[in-house]
Amino acid sequence: MNTRAPVLESAGSAKAPVLQVENLRVEFPTRRGTLVAVDDISFRIDPGEVLGVVGESGAGKSLTGAAIIGLLEPPGRIAGGRILFAGERIDTLGRQEMRRLRGRHIAMIFQDPLTSLNPLYTIAHQLIETIRTHLDMSERAARKHAIELLFEVGIPDAGKRVDEYPHQFSGGMRQRVVIALALAAHPRLIIADEPTTALDVSIQAQIITLLKRLCVEHGTSVMLITHDMGVIAETADRVAVMYAGRIAEIGAVQQVILGAMHPYTHGLMGSIPMIDRDMDHLVQIDGAMPRLTEIPPGCAFSPRCKEAMPTCFSERPDLARVGDAKVACWLFEGDEKTGRRSEEANAAGKGSDPDAARLEAEANSDIADRAKERASAGASDIDRKTDEIEGRTATMADGTDDILVQVSDLARDFDISPPLLNRIFEGGKRSVVQAVDRVDFSIRSGRTFSLVGESGCGKSTVARLIVGLYTPSGGRIEFEGRDLARIDGRGEIEGIRKRMQMIFQDPYASLNPRWRVEDIIAEPIRAGNLLQGRKAIDARIAELLVQVGLSPLDGRKFPHEFSGGQRQRISIARALASRPEFLICDEPTSALDVSVQAQILNLMKSLQKELGLTCLFISHDLAVVRHISDEVGVMYLGRLVEWSDAATIFDAPMHPYTRMLRDAIPDLKMTGQDRIPVAGEVPSPLNPPSGCHFHPRCPHVEERCRREIPQSTRRDGRLVACHAFEEGRLPPSKSSIPDDSIRNPE
Amino acid sequence: MPFTDDHERRQPGTTDLAAAAESGGTLARARDRLHRFVDSDVFYSFRKSPITVAAFAVTLLCFVCAFGAPWIAPHDTNDVATLDLMNAELPPVWLEGGDWRYILGTDDQGRDVLSAIMFGMQVSLIVGFASVIFAMVLGVGLGLISGYVGGRLDHFIMRVADVQLSFPSVLVALLLFGFAKTVLPRGMQDDVAILVLIFAIGLSSWVQFARTVRGSTMVEKNKEYVQAARVIGRRPLPIMLQHILPNVMGPVLVIATINLALAIITEATLSFLGVGVPPTQPSLGTLIRFGNNFLFSGQWWMTIFPGTALVALALAVNLLGDWLRDALNPKLR
Incomplete structure (x- = not known):
């Protein structure tokens, strides 16, 4: 490797691209014919550049990454094209040479931090092994380097923690260790495959910021593969949008996000719910991405495209330069170039004055505005607003008139202590997790109430308690004013259960694979x-379908x-089959593409x-929640910390935790801006902090917060459980003032 | 229409198939199903593995020989009247003194070894199948309950299983036999010997089924489709039988196949020890035992041929089980 390094250095010293992919084609031979998973794609990555690769699942983005680093799973193989790293071909390298390149010059960060570290070895062992494989270092120097790396990726007390095992780190910390591993040999390119997908929003923001900072400091290029447009918007310099194995559009991130040209990108942007805006209807692209076995001839997007022309169905468009970006769409080829679209592209692409360009682009082509235009009724928005104000006062004024579901003091503990015999012989202690800790809320009929929070906050437990999958350990659940726990007659309780139904998160697990759809719905x-x-x-099944x-x-x-x-539609049909009035949706869209x-x-x-359904909507995605709900409750470690109507909670959040969540969401329009994410991680529910659970992460913490559990205080039509709020020492909400969030643009 | 989106794209092929099945009635549906089976990945993996095809052929041959024995066997060994001591201890045809009527030779009673093997295999297969089915019903039932209900009942069932496992299966069978011998009157013993054998073998192998099913049930019961059924208001028993059972049957089939070979061998072992089927209905194990007495006096064919048949049958069934395990395992596909 020592002989190779200088060659690579000299080749990269000019402004030559770090990575160049030319006409790459990845195939999977199967017994039913050859599947083309990546079809003729070309792109390059410059030194220090972050290239985002977005697309829905199955678009071929991960396979592209795997092909570059030489980790294609057989029978997959590179069937055409070239991959050049620092000017040298690497797709033809032998296994031995590829291994030397991997980790040394190209590193990889995988999605799941739980599985990408070996649980049997200490962090030190794994880091030192990686360092010494690639760099000529003594054991001691490598150890020193390892500690420096851990310090650099923000692991506190790195000197001590280096000797711990992966399970002693939390998910976010583990992902930091994985990043440290990737950086160990100072690679010139990092391929990050969904590095933040498995993490909570607040941790995700930390990891994005870290990745960005490290790239700038080390001058490392990154190929960032993700399905999350928000992450791309915050991190990437350029973005490639992939669809069915091909690149649909590639260009500067601002241009692609704000002035999307390809109808797919355009639709994709419109279909993302926005956190800072009420939308009545999302732009939707009908249908789904074709399976690899049935990619249509011509443009792969043509069957779903609203602007498809006859050519689109027969001939495949190539990437063509339009402005600063490249688009593979017949709308932009030759004479077909339409005025509206190129104008839009130019407006966004003008690089001279970035601020003016951004403002202009926002004015011209604000995604949300476009969504609104396409939405059916413009006036309904206003209706909804007034409706909301009335609704707020009614709910908060303890109006019991049309409350369908009332939850009071609801609690649920899980006993996770070891079995009795082990406790006796091994001296284990009884341990109890308070998954839900005295939660109160009510849902009025015909409205949607959402519970949001990070994983492990107890929101799904609440849903399962209401629907009867768990029994509460305390508190009451009332349906139409009747305490569910007090109803004795089996028939009666079944009658009530029939009136509430649930839609589950995972469309692959929620339908019995051995049953026909008609039987599932029936x-x-x-x-x-x-x-x-x-x-x-x-007849009823047909009607539901x-x-x-x-x-x-x-x-x-x-x-299947x-x-x-x-499948999620089938799930909904099943839930509707018994004509319920109350629907509980547990993250119904989190497993789906945008x-x-x-x-x-x-x-x-x-x-x-x-x-006229009443809904309880559980989600971790604040933007989705804002889009769908009338009222929102925010949960943290089993407790409800804030409850208000949707617009208020997102435009002017009060509780410090809500503010943190709100700030952690990557904003599509904040392209290229840095943010300071809130530090700290969600504590273990096994051993929650005393007093207010949020106090270790809270910027407004005082002595009282450490001792006393805050009670909900009602003010201005919202409930907030926070001492600082009660005492009136919370500063006014910042996130509603846009100027404040735009700091030091790059 | 309340919704604005169009129906998502469908594969044209399957729609046609579904439509054809709808119109053509049961015949078309059966043909469709056959077509789907021939086209399926399981059948493909079968076709691509010559060892599996050979194992299947051997198994099929054994079945035909065993259950077609009354018609295709050269002699009816159960009919004592046909036996002739003059023909006793004849060697196979290719040896000196062999007789074409007795291809694999005869035993000390003048019984044709080939026919005896065919009839013996029938007994072996019946005992094997019956005991596996018995073990499967017992094990799957207990495993389902154990996994679904959990808690103390689960602990109890699993501890019983642990105790059961600490006895060798042959020992369990011997104990049961001893028990049956003391309890039952002498006259009944021969009649119920086969039932006792089935019961004994089945009882010694249910644990494997129970453990496997319990494990998969615990995974399946936390899946959302089971929770959905609970939300709908289904009772535990229908949920277990209609939702969970079909989804845990894959590994059960694999274990059943492998256990079939094991049961046949166990039966042979017990018969060899003399506690199995009565001598009037000889199984492969009984034949081996009888022949064993003549092994050292040079009449090797009396024990070697039944032994070879046993090995071939058990090996073939085992290979089929291995293939089934791999074919049904999505990870290895």
């Missing part, structure tokens, strides 16, 4: 004896024949309107 009808006779049931946007013929199929979005998420959210909104 299950609540048959179980509750709601309809008699095969004919009546069949049509209602959720599927065809009655789909009833005969099995779940459907895509994720379609464009499909928009379809499902739109469907749920229209169904709610049509059927």
Whole structure:
């Protein structure tokens, strides 16, 4: 490796690209023919540049990364094209040479920090091994270097923690260690495959900031593969949008995000719910990305494209330069170039005055505004606003008139202590996790109430308590004013349960794979004896399938024949089968791609309107929550910390935790800006901090917060559980003032 | 229409198939199903593995020989009237003194070894299948309950299973046999010997089923489709039988196949020890035991041929089980 390094250095000293991919093609030979997973893509990455690669699942983005680093799983193989690293071909290198390159010059960061470290070895062992494999260092020097690396990625007390095992680190800390591993040999290129997807929002913000800082400091180039446009907007310099194995659009991040040219990118941007705006309807791209086995001839996007022309169905567009970006779309080829689109592109692409360009671009082509234009009624927004104000006063004024679900003092403990015998012989202690700790809220009929919070905050437990999957250890759940725990008659409680249904998170796990779709949907009808006779049931199934946007013929199929979005539709149909009034949705879109998420959210909104459903919506995604809900409750470590209506909670959050969450969301329009993420991690629910659970991370902490559990205080139509709020020493909300958040633009 | 989006794209092929099945009735549906089976990955992996195909052929041959024995066997060994001591201890045809009527030779009673193997295999297979089915029903049932209900019941069932495992299966069978011998009147013993054998072998192998099913049940019961069924208001028993059972049957089939070979061998062992089926209905194990007495006096064919048949049958079934395990394991696909 010592002989190779100088060659690579000299080659890279000019402004030559670090990585150049030319016409790369990745194939998977199967017995049913060859699948082309990555089809003729070309791009380059310059020194110090962050190239974002976005796309929905199955677009081929991860495979591109794997092909570059030489880790394609057989039978996948590179079937064409060239990969040049620092001017040298690397796709033809042998295994031995590739191994020398990997880790030394190109490093990789994987998605799941839980599995990318070996649990059997200490962090020190793993870091030193990596360092000594690639750099000529003594054991002691390597150890010193390892500690420096850990310090650099922000691990406190690095000198001591280096000798700990991976399980002693939290998820965010582990991802930092993985980054330290990647940086160990000072690589020139890091391929980061969804580095923040497995992490909570607040941790995600920390990791993004860290990655960005390190790249600037070390001059490392990064290929950032993710499905999250927000992460790309914050991190990347340029972005490539992939669709069905091809690059649809590639260009500077501002240009692509604010002035998207390809109809797919355009639709993708519109389908992302925005945190700072109310939208009645999301732009949606109908259908789903084609499976690899059935990619249509011509442009792969043509069947879903609203602006498709005859050429689109027969001929494949190549990437063509439009302004500063490249787009693979017939709309931009030759004479077809339409005025509107190029203007838009030019407005965003003008590089002379970035601020003016951004403002202009925002004015011209604000994503949210575009979404609004396309949404059906402009006036409904105003209606909703007034409605909300009325709603707020009514709920907060203890109006019990039309409250459908009332939860008071709800608590649930989980006993996770070892079995009795082990406790006796090994002296283990009884340990109890308070997953839900005295939560109060009420949902008025016809409204949507959302619970948000990071993983482990107890929001899903609340949902499962209400629906009866768990029994509460304290408190009451009232449905139409009747305490569910006090209803004795089995028939009666079943009658009430029938009126609440649940939609689950994972569309792949929530449908029994051995059942036909019609049987899945009919299950609540048959179980509750709601309809008699095969004919009546069949008719109802067909009606439900049509209602959720599927065809009655789909009833005969099995779940595996459907895509994720379609499965979630089936899930919704099943939930609606018993004609419930109250629907509990537990992260119904978090497993779906953005464009499909928009379809499902739109469907749920229209169904709610049509059927007058009351909803409890559980999510970690604040933007989705804002889009769908009337009122929002924020949970932290089992407690409800803030409860208000949706617009208030996001435009002027009060509780320091809500503010932190709000600030942690990557903002599509803040391209290229730095933010200071809130430090710290969610403490273990096993051993929560005393007093206010949030006090170790809170900027407004005082002595009282460490001792006393804050009670909810009601003011200005919102409930906040915070001592600082109660005492009136919270500064006014910052995030509603945009100037404050735009700091030191690059 | 309340929603604004179009129906998501569907694969044209499957729609046509579904439509055809709809219109053509049961015949078309059966043909469709057959077509899907021939086209499936499981069948493909079968076709691509010559060892599996060979194992399947051997198994099939054994089945045909065993259950077709009354029609295709050269002699009816159960009919004592056909036996002739003059033909006793004849060697196989290719040896000096061999007789074409008795291809694999005869035993000390003048019984045709080939026919005896065919009839014996029938007994072996019946005992094997019955005991595996018994073990499967017992084990799957207990495993389902154990995994789904959990808590103390789970602990109890699993500790019983642990105790069961600490006895060698042959010992369990011997104990049961001893018990049956003392309890049952003499006249009944021969009649119920086969039932006792099935019970004994089944009882010694249910633990494996129970453990596997319990494990998968604990995984499946936390999946959202089971929770959805609970939210819908289904009772535990329908949930176990309709939702969980079909989803845990894959590994059960694999264990059953492998256990079939094991059960056949266990039966042979017990018969060899003399506690198995009565001598009037000889199984492969009984034949081996009888032949064993003549092994050192030069009449090796009496024990070697039944032994070879046993090895071939057990090996073939085992290989089929291995293939099934790999074919049903999505990780290895």
